[in-house]
Amino acid sequence: MQLTVHLFEDLALQTALQPLTQHRKIADLWAGTSTLESKWPTRVSNANQADIQVLSAVLPLASTLALLDQLPEDSSYVNQGRILAQRGQGKYYIEIQLPFLQHPEDLLAHQAEFLRAEIKGNNPAPGNNTFICSENIYIHPSAQVQGSILDASNGPIYIGEEVNIQIGTLIQGPAAFLTGATTNIGAKIRPNTTIGPGCKVGGEINQCIFFPFSNKAHEGYLGNSIVGSFSNLGALTTGSNLRNDIQPVSIYDYSLKGLRKTGMKSVGQIIGDYVTTGVGTHLNTGTVIGSHCNLSSIGFPPRFIPSFSFGEYPALKSFDFEKAFASACAWMQLKNQEIPENLRQSMDEIWKADTSFRN
Structure with missing residues (x-):
């Protein structure tokens, strides 16, 4: 079953990814054959309608999707205090190394x-x-x-x-x-x-x-x-x-x-x-x-x-x-x-x- 995903932005990462994000949100950055946002299987604009909420800088690679599918109910994947993904209330934290954009050149590393x-x-x-x-x-x-x-x-x-x-x-x-x-x-x-x-x-x-x-x-x-x-x-x-x-x-x-x-x-x-x-x-x-x-x-x-x-x-x-x-x-x-x-x-x-x- 495909996940229904709601993407959320991070203002600190928005700044870190400038100048590429001066005129666009992180989800609209390009890599491969499309924008990051368009690579997610099913996206919704309302967080309450989503199976899972995901940081827009998280890279939608096959390995990422597999790990998101395994995220338990009411849990969050975090990296050094930054929430990368959340299911339900997200009150139980799981430290993990999901690939996500921190700097502009990271786009090239995953091309x-x-x-x-x-x-x-x-x-x-x-x-x-x-x-x-x-x-x-x-x-x-x-x-x-x-x-x-x-x-x-x-x-x-x-x-x-x-x-x-x-x-x-x-x-x-x-x-x-x-x-x-x-x-x-x-x-x-x-x-x-x-x-x-x-x-x-x-x-x-x-x-x-x-x-x-x-x-x-x-x-x-x-x-x-x-x-x-x-x-x-x-x-x-x-x-x-x-x-x-x-x-x-x-x-x-x-x-x-x-x-x-x-x-x-x-x-x-x-x-x-x-x-x-x-x-x-x-x-x-x-x-x-x-x-x-x-x-x-x-x-x-x-x-x-x-x-x-x-x-x-x-x-x-x-x-x-x-x-x-x-x-x-x-x-x-x-x-x-x-x-x-x-x-x-x-x-x-x-x-x-x-x-x-x-x-």
């Missing part, structure tokens, strides 16, 4: 597991393409794939509805291209990558998650990175994902208001929503960019760029709010998306929260 579990091949005919292990490849009937090489020998590949894979594209699985995504000519897509709905990508991309409606359409490298929605990385924008001394990467943490050691050797960029970069922008290892930034640089800009930053480094300044709002609306209209009624209010909240960082 391969989500992609392998969610993609089922349909063994498409190659046509004028080269398919390796085609039994692990799924191509929607409405997708277009021309003159490309898809290698699913090390993981499955998903080509979704209305996706356009242009000539010369190279894809190594596991990888997913979601509704309406497009590659540019000669794109190189390496494993553990999700290209979200409506995105256009090119150059070389390795172990990245692109949230819906963002672009990195031209040459340049991006690895071990997450890009929020409605962002556009200009031609030859390139990000480093490995320190020269091969030491673990530290990144800016909104909860700590300072650097945090990730313990990971490969961490690229964590980029918020509505971020644009100019031609030839170089981004250092472990760079965090807040939402609504418009920036370019000759050298490497700082490894933390607060929301509403504008200009060419080192002469960054605050992005005029009205111009930032107009830019956000323009990008949404370009992607044929309706402008949310609360966009201005949401932007105002981010502006106020990040004011001290810009100053």
Whole structure:
């Protein structure tokens, strides 16, 4: 029997997962082929109608669902004082290690597991393409794939509805291209990558998650990175994902208001929503960019760029709010998306929260 689940948010984790959660709740973060919320079998909005209440940051992996099914009545799974799941009154605490998001880069750590579990091949005919292990490849009937090489020998590949894979594209699985995504000519897509709905990508991309409606359409490298929605990385924008001394990467943490050691050797960029970069922008290892930034640089800009930053480094300044709002609306209209009624209010909240960082 499938669980009926009610997801609840955690404000502390909401802060810790910024800038990815500046414009969305945790349940709306993307990994694998969908948002976290959509991966749960049966969801309800009313906690009283649910079999179990689950922290939205808990990752809905097969192992997680099995453990939740075993949670006794009136008990809670907890981790260091944080409630992860609760059945009934939840008054009996059980300490457990359920996988849940604590930092933005945790999404990347579980990419391969989500992609392998969610993609089922349909063994498409190659046509004028080269398919390796085609039994692990799924191509929607409405997708277009021309003159490309898809290698699913090390993981499955998903080509979704209305996706356009242009000539010369190279894809190594596991990888997913979601509704309406497009590659540019000669794109190189390496494993553990999700290209979200409506995105256009090119150059070389390795172990990245692109949230819906963002672009990195031209040459340049991006690895071990997450890009929020409605962002556009200009031609030859390139990000480093490995320190020269091969030491673990530290990144800016909104909860700590300072650097945090990730313990990971490969961490690229964590980029918020509505971020644009100019031609030839170089981004250092472990760079965090807040939402609504418009920036370019000759050298490497700082490894933390607060929301509403504008200009060419080192002469960054605050992005005029009205111009930032107009830019956000323009990008949404370009992607044929309706402008949310609360966009201005949401932007105002981010502006106020990040004011001290810009100053």
